[in-house]
Ligand SMILES: NS(=O)(=O)c1c(F)cccc1F
């Protein structure tokens with residue numbers, strides 16, 4: 001597999017050389033210009049049904065932490081979606097300090113982090129691996145994160161980080177945890193548009209659903225995201241681990257796409 005990252009020769013500006021879709025016309029993330037969004041009154045209510053009895057495993061894949069979920073009881077439908085989607089995994093993107101880290105921006109404002117709950121279309125496809133390459137294959141519920149008060153729900157995830165500090169570290173999470181607690185209270189106001197995976201191979205298969213309400217976590221909790229190591233924890237010549245930070249892709253051209261809003 002081709003190595004890719006967020007800086008230097010293997011950074012986002014060169015992804016298209018080995019991952020041609022990264023140079024496509026409907027790439028993500030984008031800036032949401034709220035003055036140009038279009039209200040769509042036809043959206044049904046979003047239906048987010050997650051159970052909490054799903055065992056899952058938390059992995060440091062060298063680009064982010066990823067909580068894989070293998071429960072066929074965690075489903076998403078409604079809103080702008082025509083089909084039913086099943087939760088596959090969730091992960092985040094963050095920065096080296098609280099002033100940057102989200103992938104999408106709102107009127108040019110970048111948040112400290114961004115949560116992605118990745119779902120695949122179980123009505124149209126037989127597997128997530130198939131869906132991830134196909135139009136309408138993936139739906140990503142997205143919440144912006146800013147520094148503020150502590151978020152107790154996140155501690156259920158962060159408590160496992162000591163086991164995954166190193167790349168390819170994996171920890172089994174069996175506790176009674178429902179990822180729905182990571183979403184904002186207001187789940188009726190969101191923006192949505194058609195885009196791509198924000199990491200290579202950048203397949204143009206993603207419907208993004210981005211909540212307007214921002215979730216707060218404490219600065220200390222954000223610092224725990226940054227505690228993950230990106231290298232195989234070999235000591236850099238400076239003798240210290242290289243931490244996993246600024247794992248957000250720069251915003252991409254809108255190319256005439258219209259961002260719809262579920263609210264006026
Ligand atoms: N960042 S993202 O949510 O677009 C994303 C996916 F949807 C799927 C796989 C990896 C990944 F990073």
Ligand SMILES: [Zn+2]
Nearest residue numbers: 091093116198
């Ligand atoms: Zn993501």
